[in-house]
Every structure is written in C-alpha cells, then in structure tokens.
Amino acid sequence: MIHLTGAAKMLSISPIPAFSDNYIWHLQQGDEHWVVDPGEAEPVVKALRGASLNGILITHHHLDHTGGITSLFKQYQCPVLGPASVEGVTTPLTGGGGVTVLGMPLGVCNIPGHTLDHLALILREPVSERSVQTHLFCGDTLFAAGCGRLFEGTPEQMFHSLAKLSTLDATTRVYCAHEYTLGNLHFAKIVEPGNTAIEQRLSSCQALRDANKPTLPSTIAQELATNPFLRCKVPEVIKSAAHHAGQPHPSTLDQVTIFAILREWKDQF
Ligand SMILES: [Zn+2]
Incomplete structure (x- = not known):
C-alpha cells in the first residue's frame, strides 16, 4: 500500500497579480516555492513572505514574463528554466524534453505562434495511486476563451500549437x-451567438471579476466548449468567420483559414 504524502506536502498553485493584468503563477509544496513567468520581482518577493525561491519557469521571451528574472536570481540564486533565447535562463528547455519540478514530471512542448520560442509547461501532479492532475502553464498562447496575438509565428503554427x-x-x-477572460468571452459570444456555454461562462466569470477574483485557472474542457480558436470546425464558427471575411462559400475554407480570420477579427475587436 502506497500512502500519499501528508497535507503539508500538497501542491498549491496561486496567482500573484503583476502589472495591470498579468498573473505570475506561484507553485508551493511544503516549503518549496517556484514561480512561472515573473515579469517583475517585487510582487514575488512579497508573496514569498520571507521564504526562499527554489526555481523559476519561463514560457517565452516577452519582458512582462521575464523582467523579474535578474533581480530574483540575484536574491535567491535559484535555477531559471525556460527557452534558451531568454536571457538569464540557467537550464534551457526544449520541446519534447522534460525535467522534475517539485518532485513531479514537468513536460515541455514547443508551441510557436505568439512567439517562436514559446513553450508549454505541463506539470503532472500525482493525486492518488492511480490518478494524475495535469496543470498547463501556457503563457500567452492559450488564453481563457481566447489565444495570444501572432507577434512572430504564422496562423498555421498557432493553430497547430493550440x-x-x-x-x-x-x-x-x-x-x-493574463486576465483577459471577459473580453475574450464577449468576442466568443459574437462569433458563436447560439452557444449557451459561452453565455453561462460569461456570467460566472463576470461574478468572479465583480468580486475581484481571478477567472483562472480554466480547464481544457471549458476551453473546448467556449473558446472560438479551438472551435474552427464548428459550423456556426465557420459561418461567422466566412461572413466576417466576406467569403460567400464557407465550405471551401479550411480550419487554418478560419483560425486566421478569427485572429485578425479579434485583433480589431
Ligand atoms: Zn507574450
């Protein structure tokens, strides 16, 4: 019989708000602390309340995800895991690889599109003898009910990453x-007015924001049900995208084209 670790060793994941709408994710297990994408150092130091930082994970090179690295490294000398393109990374990660973080496997996947160096970090937490809870840190690629802008990659790359x-x-x-959920859901509702799951999610997320609470994390199931960028083969989404682009023959449009239309539409939204 294998016994699970005691309550003191349970993993907790909480958001540290930064800038106007960023979240730096704080992973704590016992007295071990890691953070994901520290765009600034000060809120991390505050959240640690005197504890030491054991490591930093980075998804991509943008400054609002990396700006705190230098100062945190200076203070804690902890490893910095992320794309080799990011200054200050001590352990470069590449897609298909994996490392151990907090005693758990962390898978790494290349997801280019928002940037070319973007990584998905996939932590697999054993929650019982037989089951695992997966936690996805996806930076600015998959958002709640949306996706990141295409700063470096092509629509095709982003479509395949998602x-x-x-x-x-x-x-x-x-x-x-980022806390972009409400704006994303307002767009999703226009793309797919017949999808009642979007309406329901909008009212529950609005209630969370009214109470000054984060709308995150979401789940892959919620995203599949309400995120237009994951729904490029749904007839209503195809119809809306084709109409927006002035395409008279929706059936001739492939999923990448639908995705590209949605992304451009959202850029102007
Ligand atoms: Zn970014």
Whole structure:
C-alpha cells in the first residue's frame, strides 16, 4: 500500500497579480516555492513572505514574463528554466524534453505562434495511486476563451500549437498569464451567438471579476466548449468567420483559414 504524502506536502498553485493584468503563477509544496513567468520581482518577493525561491519557469521571451528574472536570481540564486533565447535562463528547455519540478514530471512542448520560442509547461501532479492532475502553464498562447496575438509565428503554427494543447486531458487546469477572460468571452459570444456555454461562462466569470477574483485557472474542457480558436470546425464558427471575411462559400475554407480570420477579427475587436 502506497500512502500519499501528508497535507503539508500538497501542491498549491496561486496567482500573484503583476502589472495591470498579468498573473505570475506561484507553485508551493511544503516549503518549496517556484514561480512561472515573473515579469517583475517585487510582487514575488512579497508573496514569498520571507521564504526562499527554489526555481523559476519561463514560457517565452516577452519582458512582462521575464523582467523579474535578474533581480530574483540575484536574491535567491535559484535555477531559471525556460527557452534558451531568454536571457538569464540557467537550464534551457526544449520541446519534447522534460525535467522534475517539485518532485513531479514537468513536460515541455514547443508551441510557436505568439512567439517562436514559446513553450508549454505541463506539470503532472500525482493525486492518488492511480490518478494524475495535469496543470498547463501556457503563457500567452492559450488564453481563457481566447489565444495570444501572432507577434512572430504564422496562423498555421498557432493553430497547430493550440491543437496540441487541446489534446491534453479534459480535466487539465489551464494557467494562462493574463486576465483577459471577459473580453475574450464577449468576442466568443459574437462569433458563436447560439452557444449557451459561452453565455453561462460569461456570467460566472463576470461574478468572479465583480468580486475581484481571478477567472483562472480554466480547464481544457471549458476551453473546448467556449473558446472560438479551438472551435474552427464548428459550423456556426465557420459561418461567422466566412461572413466576417466576406467569403460567400464557407465550405471551401479550411480550419487554418478560419483560425486566421478569427485572429485578425479579434485583433480589431
Ligand atoms: Zn507574450
């Protein structure tokens, strides 16, 4: 009989708000602390309340995800795991690889599109003898009900990156790096007015924001049901995208084209 670790060793994941709408995710297990995408150092130091930082994870090179690295490294000398392109990374990660973080396997997947160096970090937490809870740290690639802008990659790259993430377990918790959910759901509702799951999610997320609470994490199941960028083969989404683009023959449009139309539409939204 294998006994699970005691309550003191349970993993907790909480958001540290930064800038106007970023979340730095704080992973704590016992007295071990890691953070994901520290765009600034000060809120991390505050959240640690005198504890030491054991490591930093980075999803991509943008400054609002990396700006705190230098100062945190100076203070804690902890390892910094992330894309080799990011200054200050001590342990470069590459897609298909994996490392151990907090005693758990952390899978790494290349998800280019928002940037070319973007990584998905997939932590698998054993929650019983037989089951695992998956936690996805996806930076600015998959957002709650949306996706990141295409700063470096092509629509095709982003489409395939999102498709990879959507194959994770439906129960996977999705920790993206910005509180963009309400705006994304307002767009989703216009793309797919007949989808009642979007309406329901909008009212529950509105209630959370009214109470000044984060709308995250979401789950892959919620994203599959309400995120238009994961729903490029749904007839209503195809119809809306084709109408927006002035395409008279929706059936001739492939999923990448639908995705590209949605992304451009959202850029102007
Ligand atoms: Zn970014």
